[in-house]
Amino acid sequence: MDIVSLLRDSGLRATKSRIAVLSFLEQQRVPISISEIAEKLGAVVDPVTVYRIIDAAKGAGIVKEVNLGTGSISYELAPDGHGHHHVVCTSCHKIADVSSCHEELLSRDALKEARGFASITGHSLEFFGLCKSCS
Amino acid sequence: MDIVSLLRDSGLRATKSRIAVLSFLEQQRVPISISEIAEKLGAVVDPVTVYRIIDAAKGAGIVKEVNLGTGSISYELAPDGHGHHHVVCTSCHKIADVSSCHEELLSRDALKEARGFASITGHSLEFFGLCKSCS
DNA sequence: TAGTACCTGCAAAAAAATTGCAAGTACTAT
DNA sequence: ATAGTACTTGCAATTTTTTTGCAGGTACTA
Known part of the structure; x- marks a missing residue:
C-alpha cells in the first residue's frame, strides 16, 4: 500500500x-x-x-x-x-523485531481480569534483553 | 517492603x-x-x-x-x-490493572524470533480498549 | 474549475528537560 | 558518637521540546 x-x-x-x-x-x-x-x-x-x-x-x-x-x-x-513488537538490548540499544505475541490469548485473559472493561482493541508489547555482543 | x-x-x-x-x-x-x-x-x-x-x-x-x-x-x-500491566480506555483514559501475561511463553517465543539476542530480561505490555461506560 | 474545508509555515510563547556548581546530607569507619 | 567522604540537592541559567494563533496556501469535492 x-x-x-x-x-x-x-x-x-x-x-x-x-x-x-x-x-x-x-x-x-x-x-x-x-x-x-x-x-x-x-x-x-x-x-x-x-x-x-x-x-x-x-x-x-x-x-x-x-x-x-x-x-x-x-x-x-x-x-x-x-504493528509488530521489538526486543531492545538494554546495554547497546540494538533493536530486533518480533511478530508473534499470542494476541488472542493475551487479550482474552486481560479482559477477564480488567474490571469494568467491555473490550480490548489493541496492545503494546516490547521486550528488553541482551544482544549476543553485550551478553 | x-x-x-x-x-x-x-x-x-x-x-x-x-x-x-x-x-x-x-x-x-x-x-x-x-x-x-x-x-x-x-x-x-x-x-x-x-x-x-x-x-x-x-x-x-x-x-x-x-x-x-x-x-x-x-x-x-x-x-x-x-510490575503489572494496564488496560487503558481509549475514550476516557480510565485504567485497570492486569497481572497475567504469560511471561515465559512470550519471552521464549520472542527470543526465538529476535535475531542476535542472547536473553530476554523483561518486557512492557499495555492493553487498549473500551470501558463499559464508553462502549 | 471554483468553492470550501482543511493544512501549513511562521513567529511567539509556554512547558519540559538538562547542566554546573556550591552547599548540604547520608553513610562509613573510626 | 563523630569526622571524613562521596553522593545529593537546590538554585539559576540554558537548552530543548511542544503548543498556540493566525494568515496564506492547498487538496479534494461537486
Missing part, C-alpha cells in the same frame, strides 16, 4: 508534508522520535507541522507510539493498525 | 527527597508523569531533583516506565522489578 492511499483510506488528505513524513517513517528500520523526524526533515517540513502530522496519523491509527525504554517516545508506521 | 529498605537494597541512599518521591509514587493508583510528580511535590522537592530521582530509580530498577498511549511517559513504583 502506498502512502497516498494509506492517508486517503484513513480519512486524511494526502499533502506533500504528510507524504514526506510518513515516507520517511516508512524508511526507518527502527522507531524514531518526533524531534529526530523534525531534525532530519527540517529542510522540507516545519517542526510544528511534524508534530501535527504525527498527531493526526496517530489519531487515524496509522502510526504507533512505542516506548523503547529510552525515556522518550518513538513512532513507527503501522499501516495495518497492529 | 518500606521505601527506605527498597532504596538501600537497590544501592541508593535513603534521602528525604527520594523517600518523598517514591512514597508519593506508591500512593498513586495509576502511573504518573514526571512533571505531574514535580508539580504535586513542588513544595517539598525541586523539579530538577525529581528528574534525577526518577532517573536513578529507573536505573536501579525500582520504578518502571509505562506508555499509556497518551504521548508522554508515565512512571510507577515496581518494587519487585516486574
Whole structure:
C-alpha cells in the first residue's frame, strides 16, 4: 500500500508534508522520535507541522507510539493498525523485531481480569534483553 | 517492603527527597508523569531533583516506565522489578490493572524470533480498549 | 474549475528537560 | 558518637521540546 492511499483510506488528505513524513517513517528500520523526524526533515517540513502530522496519523491509527525504554517516545508506521513488537538490548540499544505475541490469548485473559472493561482493541508489547555482543 | 529498605537494597541512599518521591509514587493508583510528580511535590522537592530521582530509580530498577498511549511517559513504583500491566480506555483514559501475561511463553517465543539476542530480561505490555461506560 | 474545508509555515510563547556548581546530607569507619 | 567522604540537592541559567494563533496556501469535492 502506498502512502497516498494509506492517508486517503484513513480519512486524511494526502499533502506533500504528510507524504514526506510518513515516507520517511516508512524508511526507518527502527522507531524514531518526533524531534529526530523534525531534525532530519527540517529542510522540507516545519517542526510544528511534524508534530501535527504525527498527531493526526496517530489519531487515524496509522502510526504507533512505542516506548523503547529510552525515556522518550518513538513512532513507527503501522499501516495495518497492529504493528509488530521489538526486543531492545538494554546495554547497546540494538533493536530486533518480533511478530508473534499470542494476541488472542493475551487479550482474552486481560479482559477477564480488567474490571469494568467491555473490550480490548489493541496492545503494546516490547521486550528488553541482551544482544549476543553485550551478553 | 518500606521505601527506605527498597532504596538501600537497590544501592541508593535513603534521602528525604527520594523517600518523598517514591512514597508519593506508591500512593498513586495509576502511573504518573514526571512533571505531574514535580508539580504535586513542588513544595517539598525541586523539579530538577525529581528528574534525577526518577532517573536513578529507573536505573536501579525500582520504578518502571509505562506508555499509556497518551504521548508522554508515565512512571510507577515496581518494587519487585516486574510490575503489572494496564488496560487503558481509549475514550476516557480510565485504567485497570492486569497481572497475567504469560511471561515465559512470550519471552521464549520472542527470543526465538529476535535475531542476535542472547536473553530476554523483561518486557512492557499495555492493553487498549473500551470501558463499559464508553462502549 | 471554483468553492470550501482543511493544512501549513511562521513567529511567539509556554512547558519540559538538562547542566554546573556550591552547599548540604547520608553513610562509613573510626 | 563523630569526622571524613562521596553522593545529593537546590538554585539559576540554558537548552530543548511542544503548543498556540493566525494568515496564506492547498487538496479534494461537486
